[in-house]
Amino acid sequence: MLSGKHALDRELTPSQEHYLRAIWELRSARGYARLADLGRTLDVTPATLSVGLRPLEARGLLAHDEHRFLLLTPAGERIAREVHHRYVVLRSFLHDVLRIPEGTAEREACLIEHDVSGATTERIVDFLKLLQDDREVGELFRTRFDAFHRSCGSTTACADCGLACLVSPPR
Numbered sequence: 001m002l003s004g005k006h007a008l009d010r011e012l013t014p015s016q017e018h019y020l021r022a023i024w025e026l027r028s029a030r031g032y033a034r035l036a037d038l039g040r041t042l043d044v045t046p047a048t049l050s051v052g053l054r055p056l057e058a059r060g061l062l063a064h065d066e067h068r069f070l071l072l073t074p075a076g077e078r079i080a081r082e083v084h085h086r087y088v089v090l091r092s093f094l095h096d097v098l099r100i101p102e103g104t105a106e107r108e109a110c111l112i113e114h115d116v117s118g119a120t121t122e123r124i125v126d127f128l129k130l131l132q133d134d135r136e137v138g139e140l141f142r143t144r145f146d147a148f149h150r151s152c153g154s155t156t157a158c159a160d161c162g163l164a165c166l167v168s169p170p171r
Contacts, residue, residue, distance in 0.1 A: 014114035017083045018042065019052050020061065021113075023070050024080035033070040086113040086121045093124050097131065099146070 012020075022041045026033035039049045053070075056062040061076030072080055090112050094105035131138035152165055 012079065015052060016056055017079065017114055018110070019056060020072065020076055020080040021083040021087065023062070023072055024077060024084060027070075027072070035068070035070065038070060082118070083113055086116055086118075089121050089124050089128070090116065092128055097128070097145075 022038055023033045026037055039046055060073055063071045065071055087109050090109035091105050094100040094109055095102050131141055
């Protein structure tokens with residue numbers, strides 16, 4: 001299982017995971033992934049792309065076919081699918097549940113996907129499925145959440161108060 005970039009068992013950097021996900025998404029959408037397409041998708045120069053792909057090739061996660069198109073090995077595809085899964089789940093949670101604007105949700109999901117564990121991702125999936133499958137719960141949550149506003153004001157004050165509003169009082 002892939003987990004946060006600060007975890008000791010981390011196999012790949014966030015950048016490497018991002019490269020794998022982008023290759024998988026290009027191949028899924030077009031049937032192929034060329035270096036130029038990947039460079040445009042990731043907004044990186046050919047030199048940066050070359051440096052970024054080298055460790056993936058060395059680890060046996062990436063190869064090229066006879067036309068120099070990028071291919072994911074079975075291990076590379078497994079990782080790419082896991083990263084894509086985390087991204088889609090997080091984007092859905094941010095946009096559909098928290099009502100974050102779509103562009104912001106996409107950018108932030110792309111950042112968070114490298115730090116969230118598989119176990120946390122699956123609990124978010126459970127929550128999303130609950131809201132989807134139990135219409136009563138879903139509607140109640142959306143109605144209550146849309147109407148909810150913290151009474152303590154701006155988020156800048158949270159750093160000063162230590163988030164006392166989230167700590168349960170002693171029993």
